[in-house]
Amino acid sequence: MHALALLAASVTVVGAIMVITRRVAVHAVLYLVVTLLALAAVLVMQGASFAAMLEIIIYAGAIMVLFVFVIMMLNLGQTDSTREKEWLRPRAWLGPGILATIVCAELLYCRRPLSGPAPALAPITAHDVGLSLFGRYVLMVELVSFLLLAGLVSAFYIGRNRMGRH
Amino acid sequence: MTGHDVFLPMPLMVVSSGIMVMLAATTWRRSVERSFVGSMVTLVLALAVMGYHTGRMPDTGSSLFIQDWWAGYTAILTIFSSLCILLMAWRDAGHDRTTLVDEYPLLFMLGTLGALAMVFSANYMSFFLGLEILGISLMGLAAFRHRSFMQGCEAAMKYLILSGVSSAILLFGIGLAYGITGSLRFIPPIAAGDMPAALPVAATVMILVGMFFKLSAVPFHMWLPDVMEGAPVPVAAFLAVVSKIAIFASLVRYFGTGNQPPFFDDILSVVITLTILGGNLLALRQTSLIRLLACSSIAHVGYLLIAFLCPGRLQSGAITIYLLAYTASTLGVFATITAFAIHEGPDGTAIMQWKGLFFSRPFLASAMSLMLLSLAGIPPGIGFFAKFEIVATGVEYPRGLLLCVLMIGSIIGLYYYLNIIRMMMTAPSLPSPRQNRHARPELTVLVIVLSMIVVIGGLLPARAIHSLLPAPAGPPAVQDRMVP
Numbered sequence: 001m002h003a004l005a006l007l008a009a010s011v012t013v014v015g016a017i018m019v020i021t022r023r024v025a026v027h028a029v030l031y032l033v034v035t036l037l038a039l040a041a042v043l044v045m046q047g048a049s050f051a052a053m054l055e056i057i058i059y060a061g062a063i064m065v066l067f068v069f070v071i072m073m074l075n076l077g078q079t080d081s082t083r084e085k086e087w088l089r090p091r092a093w094l095g096p097g098i099l100a101t102i103v104c105a106e107l108l109y110c111r112r113p114l115s116g117p118a119p120a121l122a123p124i125t126a127h128d129v130g131l132s133l134f135g136r137y138v139l140m141v142e143l144v145s146f147l148l149l150a151g152l153v154s155a156f157y158i159g160r161n162r163m164g165r166h
Numbered sequence: 167m168t169g170h171d172v173f174l175p176m177p178l179m180v181v182s183s184g185i186m187v188m189l190a191a192t193t194w195r196r197s198v199e200r201s202f203v204g205s206m207v208t209l210v211l212a213l214a215v216m217g218y219h220t221g222r223m224p225d226t227g228s229s230l231f232i233q234d235w236w237a238g239y240t241a242i243l244t245i246f247s248s249l250c251i252l253l254m255a256w257r258d259a260g261h262d263r264t265t266l267v268d269e270y271p272l273l274f275m276l277g278t279l280g281a282l283a284m285v286f287s288a289n290y291m292s293f294f295l296g297l298e299i300l301g302i303s304l305m306g307l308a309a310f311r312h313r314s315f316m317q318g319c320e321a322a323m324k325y326l327i328l329s330g331v332s333s334a335i336l337l338f339g340i341g342l343a344y345g346i347t348g349s350l351r352f353i354p355p356i357a358a359g360d361m362p363a364a365l366p367v368a369a370t371v372m373i374l375v376g377m378f379f380k381l382s383a384v385p386f387h388m389w390l391p392d393v394m395e396g397a398p399v400p401v402a403a404f405l406a407v408v409s410k411i412a413i414f415a416s417l418v419r420y421f422g423t424g425n426q427p428p429f430f431d432d433i434l435s436v437v438i439t440l441t442i443l444g445g446n447l448l449a450l451r452q453t454s455l456i457r458l459l460a461c462s463s464i465a466h467v468g469y470l471l472i473a474f475l476c477p478g479r480l481q482s483g484a485i486t487i488y489l490l491a492y493t494a495s496t497l498g499v500f501a502t503i504t505a506f507a508i509h510e511g512p513d514g515t516a517i518m519q520w521k522g523l524f525f526s527r528p529f530l531a532s533a534m535s536l537m538l539l540s541l542a543g544i545p546p547g548i549g550f551f552a553k554f555e556i557v558a559t560g561v562e563y564p565r566g567l568l569l570c571v572l573m574i575g576s577i578i579g580l581y582y583y584l585n586i587i588r589m590m591m592t593a594p595s596l597p598s599p600r601q602n603r604h605a606r607p608e609l610t611v612l613v614i615v616l617s618m619i620v621v622i623g624g625l626l627p628a629r630a631i632h633s634l635l636p637a638p639a640g641p642p643a644v645q646d647r648m649v650p
Binding site: 136137138139140142143144146147149150151153154155156157158 | 172174182185189228230231267269272273276277279280283291292295296298299302303305306307309310319322
């Protein structure tokens with residue numbers, strides 16, 4: 001189990017390094033998806049399956065869609081289907097594909113019940129998370145909402161001003 | 167747990183409700199003045215409810231917030247400084263009617279909320295969230311420069327990236343600490359069982375590095391002068407005062423006041439030496455007053471850290487009075503700069519513009535001199551006794567080397583502080599053009615109040631020296647003495 005988690009973690013690191021070294025934004029996004037999936041695999045192997053699901057649904061799902069959307073919007077005007085085709089040549093898929101295969105193989109391997117003592121801890125369910133979020137830690141949820149508000153107001157001010165000047 | 171026993175210090179509650187009321191008012195009709203008035207009323211209310219809380223304080227270990235003398239004292243300092251800074255910022259927003267900027271007071275309030283959350287925090291989560299609220303609002307605030315928007319944006323970008331890096335380091339340390347202890351309590355991790363001994367050290371050092379970044383101690387100081395120069399003057403004051411008080415309060419809360427772990431001593435001695443010398447030497451050749459103040463605030467952090475490193479009977483009082491002295495004097499300098507700035511004229515951020523001020527505006531020049539003397543640690547101001555107390559702690563818990571560094575730093579500091587006063591006393595080479603000064607009574611009142619705090623604190627320092635720190639149970643103190 002330990003070795004598997006380490007393997008998934010190293011996939012995460014390799015993916016993250018590839019994200020920041022790619023020249024084409026689309027390629028970086030491909031690697032970012034793999035990085036997030038591998039991170040989710042690490043979380044699963046640590047027993048935090050709920051966090052892993054959130055990671056996949058929110059980050060690899062929703063936020064990635066936003067990224068792709070923004071990249072599409074930024075290329076507006078100079079878009080050019082041949083260049084897009086060039087970006088998504090099979091070679092670009094190769095690296096993320098290999099990394100994703102490693103993670104997938106690991107997860108399949110984990111499906112078999114592992115030998116050894118049964119885990120003593122009960123898995124954390126959505127019910128538990130909800131109870132502690134809106135029970136003990138309700139004030140933290142409120143503080144996070146203020147953090148989002150601060151980010152929103154700052155971004156709004158800077159963005160509006162920039163649009164006004166140019 | 168149900169709603170009625172959520173423990174929450176009242177000032178946090180008041181400030182957050184105030185922010186929501188301001189937001190609601192903004193949706194109805196946007197008005198800068200009303201936002202400013204709303205935020206000031208909120209802050210005054212928050213001062214009034216200091217010491218109260220909702221719910222029942224849970225047993226130690228499980229609580230998210232804490233309320234004691236130290237938290238109360240630093241919260242009062244934070245709110246009082248925010249109030250002063252809002253008064254300074256009023257002018258900024260007032261003379262520019264083309265753009266509605268009611269985000270300005272709103273972001274100040276959000277930053278104050280973050281600082282308060284840090285000051286009251288007893289848990290990694292509330293500390294980190296407070297830190298981030300403060301950081302993100304400061305990022306927005308740094309871009310609020312009307313005359314040169316791009317410069318402001320550059321400052322905001324620098325702040326965003328560097329504060330992001332330091333937050334990441336801090337978070338990594340917090341994660342390690344949680345891995346070691348399994349609890350989010352805001353105390354340094356201690357190795358238990360068969361953990362390698364290096365793990366808690368690594369966690370502590372990472373958290374320390376994150377805090378030093380935000381506190382701008384010397385190996386991690388390079389962002390402060392740039393950001394403060396690019397930001398508007400009130401925001402620079404916010405950065406130099408409110409954010410530093412909040413971080414320092416958390417630092418003291420986290421490590422406590424007793425004896426520190428052994429590796430701690432060496433790291434801190436090196437950092438303090440570098441901070442004092444580096445800050446003062448950097449300040450020597452500055453031509454911009456704001457950059458000079460940034461460097462001097464780096465040096466003052468070094469002096470404060472000396473008191474933090476010397477556990478003893480005097481430590482608590484020294485930290486208390488030094489925080490008050492630093493806050494009052496720095497706010498005074500910034501208030502004077504704001505009062506100096508003239509619409510359509512020089513904004514007082516370059517030292518050259520202050521030439522001959524004793525002849526043209528004697529009141530302003532005297533106030534500025536008083537504040538600078540207090541920062542340098544010369545008797546009429548409160549700064550003298552504050553520095554005296556720091557030296558006393560260093561003598562009580564023998565730290566000869568650090569005291570030598572403090573001496574050298576103070577002498578260098580004297581040079582650049584007095585240089586500004588000398589500049590103000592030289593006769594202007596040509597008669598100053600008639601400046602259209604419009605009266606700003608609120609700034610005059612602010613400068614007078616801060617001068618009174620500095621002078622009275624300097625004449626009767628005993629009332630300001632109390633041991634308020636958490637570890638040894640201190641005697642009850644007069645809490646609201648620094649509020650005029």
